[in-house]
Amino acid sequence: MVPMLKDPTLLKQNAFFVNGEWTPAKSGKTFEVRDPATTKLIGTSAECDVDDAQAAITAAEEALPSFRAKTGRERSKLLRKWYDLMMENADDLAALITWENGKPLADARGEVTYAANFFEWFSEEAPRAYGDTIPTSVPGNRVFTIREPVGVCGLITPWNFPAAMITRKIGPALAAGCTVVCKVPGETPYTSLAIAELSVRAGIPKGVVNFITTLDNTPRVGELLATSPSIKKLSFTGSTAVGKLLMKLASGTVKKLSFELGGNAPFIVFDDADIDVAIAGALASKFRSSGQTCVCANRLYVQEGIYDEFARRFAAEVEKFTIGNGFEDGITHGPLIHERAVSKVEEHVRDAQSKGAVCVVGGTRGDAGLAPGTFFMPTVLTGMSADMTLATEETFGPVAGLFKFATEAEVVRRANDAEVGLAGYVFSADAARIYRVAEALEVGMVGVNTGIISDTASPFGGVKESGFGREGSKYGIEEFQTIKTVTLGGMGKPLQS
Template sequence: MSPSFDPTTLHTGLFIDGVWRKAASAATFTVENPATHEVIAEVADGGLDDALDAIAAAGRAQATWATSTPRERADILRRAFDLVNANTDRLAAIITAEMGKPLAEAKGEVAYGAEFLRWFSEEATRIGGDHTTSVDGKTRILITKEPVGTCVLVTPWNFPLTMGIRKIAPAIAAGCTMVFKPSELTPLTSLALVDIFQQAGLPDGVLNVVTTSNAADVVEPWMSSGIARKVSFTGSTAVGKILLRHAAENVMRSSMELGGNAPFIVLADADVERAVDGAMIAKMRNMGEACTAANRFFVHRSLAEEFGEKFAKRMAELQVGNGALEGTEVGPLIEQAGRDKVEELVADALAKGARVLTGATRPQGPGYFYTPTVLTDVPLDAKLMTTEIFGPVAAITPFDSEDEAVHLANDTDWGLVGYVFTENVDTAMRFSSALEVGMVGLNTGLVSNPVAPFGGVKQSGLGREGSKIGIDEYLEYKYTAMAR
């Protein structure tokens, strides 16, 4: 474990109305290191009473917080940005300990997440509006933007710092109060983040956090409280649909960043070396446990063998191990269920005719490890072609025509991101238009950027996070008619 990480310094309680406290029931749940199975901490296991206290605190704080000045909100976010950067080593060590990603990659997440704080500190002072005159000249039309109100924020485990910041920062910038439920698998990073916001001067009641082992006991009361006006969720499509049903019942604004099944298309004129470089990023970021991870590799038949061999060689060279150890490039999967899923998907593909170019094994010893894997000649009826893998497995399927590639890429319920490699600009733009996704990587395996709108179409979600669009998810438009 990194020497910069001391478990005794962590907050492990709930944070409600500016106070750290135990769960009302005094219950706790354990947080495990997925590389060693070591119990890192016991965290407060919140329930209904805690949820009601948290939403009430957020509701009480909303009116005052909504009238705070843009500069006040911007300064808090900027101080939080500085504090996150100053605590990079500690935050990265916490991420690695409870989530498993290599320490170098965890530091990259801290840097990435911090940029959302800086970005939205700047956007807080740029909330504008509009003014015009009616066509008959009798009325002035004034359009203003106001905070949507108290927000329910629910985040996943795979990017525990960034996912929290990406929701909290625009909510603060817009003047919204929040109730926040982080993943039970990685609550420690979220609690450390909340502590940073408190240090940055965020007023009591604006951000309230309830950790829990039973999300329904907390999130459902929040959404039915009559206080919350918006829900922002990142996670599986199945859970997103449940929350959308609750949101519909309460007519709540909704932002949903859900599952993905990203196609990675290598066209006949692609630079193979460049495509392999992109594939390593698109597939292996966060051990493949990312909604943006490339799942289905569609490679033109003329390049399939060369691409597969070079890709497999690069994957086989990756160092698998405890993320806290120097030199590790691939950490464990988050839990046993995740590894079991990956093994089942690979076994199904092999039974249906796929071939292993590298990997497809479980290393001996503790930890939820799985070797980086490349399969080729994967048939279209293999389960991993229609399932979000969330692991270090790449499935290569050859294609013969561009029309076939587009059809295969779009033949899915999801539409978060797609990757296209080609040396022809016209072809690149044609594919960018044809792919049914919210984001496209052209000759790059990385699309995430705080300045860019992150989100998908179809069953990959609703709304966008980041960019100047992200703050609008937390604002309502108000029209005022003024007689001339």
């Protein structure tokens, strides 16, 4: 199925967005973008190289002085207009997400609203970049602080939320008075480029936002953003391995960084939990976007007293899922992004089975009558153990592995036995236990009796090798600001008569 856009001009092909203009790559090269549900060609996009990226950096540098000079209220109005345009074009943006990402249309519509809300939220934060007046130890001095934009920012975003991941970074950057160069995902460029087109209609000044598209040149463009002395802040969402590489590259210019990297979320269900609530939470957390989110439950720990009942009822619900093209009615889950993702999921399942796990639902590739290379059936595995790959690596697919545990201390120890720490989930009716376990988990975010934790107002980010920095919330704008201290001397003279 090919979507019919209400506004076909939102589909931008063969050009990237620099200095307010749509420009072909200097090389003239393009790359293909395919529908993961059918593997059919959607279109082509500009294959930018480092020269194109440098042009975007230069445009952002030139736009910075005038944009940072705008008042917070002026920047607020621009972001609010951009928000309004996203909501007015929500149907087309959702169609583009489903087309190039594969998630069901209902999920895509939810993402558009979530994405637009970051522009609305940070439009409200822009006028509120408060400083402080600080009492000093020197009687004649007065000290105050000013929050200033960090400068030109490089933003690198992933394909799993092609709208929300980019607005969650651009919103606070512009609210703070920064200009940006966005390297958008090669798998899903069209959603980001449609948002870029709406920036023109919103009146965002030329050069303030710039969007680079590339597939093959991704490593070189990423290296430029990390090493360029003109880029004062780098914000990256992606794998831990790439984050570590970018961190090394960025050390040469000592730029400000914020990284949201991989996860391996523990999902803990205690005997005293409301089992219906826990099952609903597990379904939402584990299988949202076919398991392709960084905060998906990856290890489901269920206490031994309810393990069998939970496994049976949970598997029965998973059997109700229907895979297929996200544009079709009744489809609950779409494809994975590409065949490589399916192969990784399959490897995790086969490894678990070879070590004693039992597959009670799914466990195989599915074709949904479309593209057999990109679908994997929603899967439930029981009898999981710590020596299985799924226990130590993020699956990023629709596979729920159920681990049995006996005590609170045991499950916390096992949950924390990971190099990463992005999100965790706790289901219990015991308030004291909830506090104990939530505080003991080595993660940046904890969901208690809910499987959905993403919210514009909530700070998003992790600890350990899941990265640092926070996106969204009142803290998000701070990642794009620096604090300047001003000390006034000679203020201690007596009042003149």
